[in-house]
């Protein structure tokens with residue numbers, strides 16, 4: 573949960589004070605003379621109540637602290653627009669900022685740097701791996717070690733690159749200690765960021781590399797060797813994105829036998845892009 577305790581306490585206190593003012597609104601039902609005090613609430617008091625309601629909504633909807641919204645209470649139209657528009661205010665920069673300070677799982681306490689991902693903002697392909705390794709943790713960038721260099725070569729072979737038409741990310745944004753697989757609860761805690769990235773990027777195709785990525789996004793129970801070589805549909809909100817699974821580049825570094833099927837997957841990916 574990243575809803576900050578200090579902001580909860582502050583908002584509760586401020587909202588309680590404002591709510592005390594609000595009580596005057598109900599006073600005329602038992603007494604007379606104080607009717608209409610809500611109309612005289614200051615903008616600060618109204619903002620305090622709005623802060624508290626927004627915080628409650630954050631807690632109940634996702635446990636994630638959204639950017640503080642400032643309402644124009646003197647203009648009802650603006651208030652409605654601001655409230656509705658807030659859902660569309662997401663950005664990759666905002667997500668990266670939140671990931672940087674995220675402590676939603678235990679990986680937040682052992683990372684050197686978070687690794688939100690990198691690439692173009694309108695990618696043909698979004699490549700998703702499992703999590704950062706030691707090099708990525710040091711640099712705060714995805715796929716920069718030996719496996720990452722191989723991934724860049726693989727993508728280049730079919731005219732793809734993180735510099736021109738791809739975005740590269742991971743299931744979890746912080747390094748699991750000793751390069752272990754991220755635990756299910758860590759993947760679940762981090763999925764909120766990945767889903768937002770996918771929605772914003774809206775890639776033409778998603779390429780999942782490795783078992784962890786396939787298990788997490790497709791809920792696959794079979795290993796890569798069984799599910800590679802064909803496309804799946806990934807549905808997110810009202811969008812459906814084709815997904816291809818292939819071997820993680822680090823697996824290719826350890827097992828020569830994976831290289832041929834991986835190359836077949838890449839050719840299939842290129843054909844789908846061009847189709």
Ligand code: SF4
Nearest residue numbers: 674676677680746762
């Ligand atoms: S792995 Fe994800 S959920 Fe866990 S601390 Fe890092 S950013 Fe937060």
